[in-house]
Amino acid sequence: NAGVMQNPRHLVRRRGQEARLRCSPMKGHSHVYWYRQLPEEGLKFMVYLQKENIIDESGMPKERFSAEFPKEGPSILRIQQVVRGDSAAYFCASSFSIQETQYFGPGTRLLVL
Amino acid sequence: DQQVKQNSPSLSVQEGRISILNCDYTNSMFDYFLWYKKYPAEGPTFLISISSIKDKNEDGRFTVFLNKSAKHLSLHIVPSQPGDSAVYFCAARRRIQGAQKLVFGQGTRLTINP
Numbered sequence: 001n002a003g004v005m006q007n008p009r010h011l012v013r014r015r016g017q018e019a020r021l022r023c024s025p026m027k028g029h030s031h032v033y034w035y036r037q038l039p040e041e042g043l044k045f046m047v048y049l050q051k052e053n054i055i056d057e058s059g060m061p062k063e064r065f066s067a068e069f070p071k072e073g074p075s076i077l078r079i080q081q082v083v084r085g086d087s088a089a090y091f092c093a094s095s096f097s098i099q100e101t102q103y104f105g106p107g108t109r110l111l112v113l
Numbered sequence: 114d115q116q117v118k119q120n121s122p123s124l125s126v127q128e129g130r131i132s133i134l135n136c137d138y139t140n141s142m143f144d145y146f147l148w149y150k151k152y153p154a155e156g157p158t159f160l161i162s163i164s165s166i167k168d169k170n171e172d173g174r175f176t177v178f179l180n181k182s183a184k185h186l187s188l189h190i191v192p193s194q195p196g197d198s199a200v201y202f203c204a205a206r207r208r209i210q211g212a213q214k215l216v217f218g219q220g221t222r223l224t225i226n227p
Contacts, residue, residue, distance in 0.1 A: 004156070033215070042117075042202060042217035043157070056212040091156050098213050101147065104156035 002027065004094050004105035005074075012111045013082045021077040021108045025094030032075045033093040033102055034067060043091060049075060082112045116140045117205050119218035127226050132190040134221050136203030139184060143205035147215070148177060148188045151200045160201075161188070193225045 093102035149157035
């Protein structure tokens, strides 16, 4: 049973470019969560999605960030016009239901030059 | 507003002894507490959890204690092994209107010395 998959594992972008981070949840999981970890800090919640729906995006910056979880395919976290402050590790987690434990992927490390 | 705090950034313990990691929280609405372990360049791995209606949960070498009146929880690892060296995150779950959200502490780096 494969775990949560994220790709790419490392992503380098120049300021102003777009970053697209992908997350495939565990098999059977329909709840996806994105977290960001800045250096020397804990993980901060960004957004919670179910298939085709954004349920809670209270942790998402208001501009440049968007997320989707289409009916088919992985969840995508998209960052437009990246800035140096976007450099962080982005983790995706999934759960079977709203009551169940969240399991994390290996993360995507974004570096903005 | 740091709702979940791990006040010790690091902890060093001798192999075979007990490791105790602490976590404090401020929000009474959290219904579940979890501990995750994280190695460098990997994602957090779920270790153990406890419901807010319990005060203890044990799984092998890992035991989590919850003191609701003090808004404090701790993770005990005994006996500690070299493979336990990692960063440990305490997380608290809040459910709001059909959604669940985890709030993480800053992490404690545990080093087990041989």
